[in-house]
Amino acid sequence: MSLKSRAEGVSTRLVSHPQPPASLLGITPPELAAAFTEMGEPAFRARQVLEWTFQKRAAGIEGMSSLPKALRAALAERFVTRTMSIAQVTGSKDTTRKFLLRLSDGRYVETVLIPANPALYGGKSDRRTLCVSSQVGCAYDCKFCASGLAGFTRNLTAAEIVEQIVQVEQHTGERVDNLVFMGMGEPLANYSHVTKAIEILNAEWGVGIGARHMTVSTSGLAPQIRRLADFPLQIRLAISLHGATDEVRDRIMPVNRKHPLGELFAALEVWHEKRKQHLTFEFILIENVNDSLEQARALARLARPLEAKVNLIPYNTVEGLPWTRPSEECQDAFLGALLKAGVKATLRREKGHDIAAACGQLRLKQETAEGIIESPVPARRVTIGAGA
Numbered sequence: 001m002s003l004k005s006r007a008e009g010v011s012t013r014l015v016s017h018p019q020p021p022a023s024l025l026g027i028t029p030p031e032l033a034a035a036f037t038e039m040g041e042p043a044f045r046a047r048q049v050l051e052w053t054f055q056k057r058a059a060g061i062e063g064m065s066s067l068p069k070a071l072r073a074a075l076a077e078r079f080v081t082r083t084m085s086i087a088q089v090t091g092s093k094d095t096t097r098k099f100l101l102r103l104s105d106g107r108y109v110e111t112v113l114i115p116a117n118p119a120l121y122g123g124k125s126d127r128r129t130l131c132v133s134s135q136v137g138c139a140y141d142c143k144f145c146a147s148g149l150a151g152f153t154r155n156l157t158a159a160e161i162v163e164q165i166v167q168v169e170q171h172t173g174e175r176v177d178n179l180v181f182m183g184m185g186e187p188l189a190n191y192s193h194v195t196k197a198i199e200i201l202n203a204e205w206g207v208g209i210g211a212r213h214m215t216v217s218t219s220g221l222a223p224q225i226r227r228l229a230d231f232p233l234q235i236r237l238a239i240s241l242h243g244a245t246d247e248v249r250d251r252i253m254p255v256n257r258k259h260p261l262g263e264l265f266a267a268l269e270v271w272h273e274k275r276k277q278h279l280t281f282e283f284i285l286i287e288n289v290n291d292s293l294e295q296a297r298a299l300a301r302l303a304r305p306l307e308a309k310v311n312l313i314p315y316n317t318v319e320g321l322p323w324t325r326p327s328e329e330c331q332d333a334f335l336g337a338l339l340k341a342g343v344k345a346t347l348r349r350e351k352g353h354d355i356a357a358a359c360g361q362l363r364l365k366q367e368t369a370e371g372i373i374e375s376p377v378p379a380r381r382v383t384i385g386a387g388a
């Protein structure tokens with residue numbers, strides 16, 4: 001969406017009351033300026049509001065003390081600064097912490113804070129990485145993933161994506177240095193909100209996280225990868241690959257039937273050509289599914305021409321799913337085959353880092369307990385080779 005049409009979106013919201021108040025965390029300066037023009041307020045007031053929202057992190061409009069009281073009251077009718085609350089935190093300061101966030105419509109998403117880590121996504125040392133969600137649920141139905149178990153509910157707005165960072169920073173008192181879009185949902189299926197959130201997160205007037213410290217991970221939406229190759233910010237791209245042949249990928253990732261490896265890798269070549277930037281392949285090792293040495297050799301053939309780095313993640317058990325992790329010998333042999341073939345690869349064994357597999361479990365438990373969804377577990381007992 002262009003800035004102009006976004007601004008028009010704000011104007012429409014202001015004119016056609018009653019509408020739910022818009023979150024200031026999802027608004028860009030031109031949008032806010034348009035709203036203030038419509039309210040007959042000078043432009044410098046819009047700049048003050050942005051500063052209160054992002055730099056001073058005001059938790060409410062009432063607290064924006066440099067604004068006249070009448071303006072604060074008028075703003076409070078149209079805008080809010082928070083739309084979600086932290087329902088639960090698991091983990092401790094030195095370990096991976098999971099935050100269960102309750103959205104304004106009563107649904108839940110998870111966001112995961114990972115402590116200092118050796119360069120998972122290309123930086124020298126990835127300190128305090130936050131793994132954010134982009135959708136409530138997921139339509140892509142990867143067979144090893146808890147996030148897709150109850151299907152897709154809705155896209156998150158740009159504001160809801162940005163607020164995950166704001167909530168975690170406020171709760172912990174720590175800055176988030178790196179972001180990975182690897183939580184619940186397929187980020188590229190929510191393209192406009194995710195890219196708008198990235199612009200806000202990157203902007204100096206916004207959250208101020210460097211573009212190179214943000215990684216979008218996709219299950220392989222080839223057309224959106226081509227589109228993202230023209231996105232102006234130098235974000236990183238990771239591919240949730242998890243299978244090095246169509247045969248294996250078809251069995252565990254239904255998206256591969258729509259965008260098979262040939263189409264995916266043609267899009268990745270475009271990305272590589274335009275961005276001159278290394279890609280990351282995520283590869284969850286699942287026993288007797290994708291852990292053979294043939295898969296390792298096929299993976300090396302895919303990774304080498306693109307100079308892609310491979311992150312191997314031993315599968316972490318998800319309640320209700322039948323998969324298991326391979327033995328450590330098998331994991332080491334797989335890694336060894338990649339390294340021998342000249343591919344840069346790492347193996348992450350630490351519990352809690354296997355985000356892609358484990359993400360979505362807290363939310364499933366909470367929404368099932370509240371009766372928002374029926375328990376999806378019995379309906380999705382999957383057997384290898386059964387497909388989607």
Ligand code: SF4
Pocket residue numbers: 138139140141142145146147148183184185186219240356
């Ligand atoms: S791995 Fe990602 S794309 Fe696949 S079902 Fe889970 S959240 Fe969706």
